[in-house]
Amino acid sequence: MRVLAAMSGGVDSAVAAALAVDAGHDVTGVHLALSPDRQTLRSGARGCCSVEDAHDARRVADELGIPFYVWDLAERFTEDVVDDFVAEYAAGRTPNPCLRCNEKIKFSAVLDRARALGFDAVVTGHHARLADGELRRSVDAAKDQSYVLGVLTAEQLAAAVFPLGGMTKDRVREIAAERGFGVAAKPDSHDICFIPDGDTRGFLARRLGSRPGPVVDAATGATVGEHEGTYGFTVGQRRGLGVTAGDSRPRYVLGIEPVTRTVTIGTAELAGVDAVVTAAPTWTGTAPGLPFRAEVQLRAHGSPVPCEVTGDDAGGLRLLLDAEQRGVAAGQSAVLYAPDPQRGDLVLGQAAIRSAGASA
């Protein structure tokens, strides 16, 4: 196959590209420049696609003897990922920009362009297994990235190659070291690439400005504090609420109402939910017949919860969880899995969470 290896400059995508070469594919490396104002040097484990990252990617490509180019997708990324991220927070939701990037950039803008230019597939360093069109969790549970790939459709997956899903991150670093890649010990990326200082609230405050509103106690209906913007909160959040409860029991964010800018908080027993309503789902393969039982992961790095999946009149899903969960935030994806301890949990699909509550 003629494949395009997306190379961030990190160790995962470097090894993925190398393994694609080993597999006999005709590989071309591409580094995606996603930030409109790229920094010269990388700072720590944060930030995105600096010139130094592009250099790291190019070094590996040169060692592999494959062509290498930089594609400027800053405009698309800004519109489809960064602006979407800000708009979602403004609407009181908690988006996942990595999932959006996979959906709109890596497996849409990049894949479309790659296909038009004569490539058969896009190779990335994601930690997930993909074989026979089936997307499964990585063997390395701690590094598994199937959650942020759950949004991909069968058509997108048919043109994707994830060479790393069958190995641990430690093994990836070993391979990189064996091959003498300079990025073998490069730190993992963390957090949101377009917020290099890690201060999401500050980033949103710069974009959205001060939008003060009340913090209301769910039990009493009383206003117990003020906030500078609902975008500083996510459902399930416990720290940084800016209020002190008289009974010294912890409070959690229960809900965010963007129109009245109301943040509702309450105690742990009010924070649990077991009924989740979603927008229309996407499926990685054939749509399963409703209802069915599955496991659902409700946020990145969340634990899977068994649930019953039914449909609703609006084309969305209703998930009845076997056990109450905290921190089920609108805007996050509910990714559905069919458990399979042997071959890895199979990703069935996902749907954006609209709301969550108690079924009783």
Next chain:
Amino acid sequence: MTYSEPVYLDHAATTPMLPEVLAAMTGQLGRVGNASSLHASGRAARRAAEQARERLAEALGARPSEVLFTGGGTESDNLAVKGLFWARRAADSRRRRIVVSPAEHHAVLDSVEWLAKHEGAEVTWLPVEPSGRVTPTALADALGDGSDVAVASVMWANNEIGTVSDVAALAATAHDVGVPFHTDAVQAVGQVLVDFGASGVDALTMTGHKLGGPMGAGALLLRRDAECTPLLHGGGQERDVRSGTLDVAAIVGLAVAADAAVGGRVERAAELARLRDRLVAGVVEQVPDAQLNGPALDDVVRSGPGRLPGNAHLSFPGAEGDALLMLLDAKGIECSTGSACSAGVARPSHVLLAVGADPERARSSLRFSLGHTSTDADVDALLAVIAPVVERARRAGTGRR
């Protein structure tokens, strides 16, 4: 995919080293000697360096004392722009204006912008004709009475679209109001007649690796009466304007290359123009809506060619230069979008924008540049693939909404 012998159509980026340069350099590399040392080894090195200086001066119509060896075109441009600015302003604090074409190489543009940001320079951007040329009238208008101008700079030949300037007329215009004139002749030397003395310019940038010489070796030709503040301080080499131990082997290679390039210029230019005309006609035949950027192929300036003989710069509407380059590269054909920065992210060419092209046209362009190893077979190889490549790139679109 790897090809043992790619079709190289990027001679304006760099061109293969001439065999006689390689021989001269390797001979020199095996010898010890600092050209500033007083003993026999030092004297031998100095002799080689000074012979090279004389040879380079002879090839370019300069006096040996007007040759300052540098690390290449970028350094020469920086030295000329900053050095002339500083020296002129030191002599008269009112001289803070720099008059410059917006189609210059980044080595000039970024030097000018650095001076504007850090040294209080004021920049007057010259209007550029659609051909890429600056007229003497436009320069005269921009200079005014010249009393507040530190330096003017217009390149001899444009690296992207190949426009050849009427440098002598521009230099005379600057001198009419007492302003020193610098020209970046990196692309011009060996392609068109470059005579430093006859042109009247005060400072001229040239480099070796565009002529079949080594990378990292170039020169600033600087008139004896031109005051230029150094960038590099140290041992006082090169008239105290450019300190640093002379790289004798590179200097020897530079001089051999310049000699060969200038000596064989007339015949080679005719051959390059013939190949270039074939290339452009063939591409337009295959891709009828392809547009030539820069001056017409038969353009004339000061009774010489108005366009570099080896330069073909074309836009392919609806295709992205990046995609075209990649697809041609995959077929073993090497060219340039003419605008890659160090990070490798393509920006619309500032040269095309300066000559009035819209950003879409600027982004859809490719530069093919021919040189001393180019053959009809190279042109044939391009013509055999250009139509399907453009068609495929058009299907990939411009990547923009």
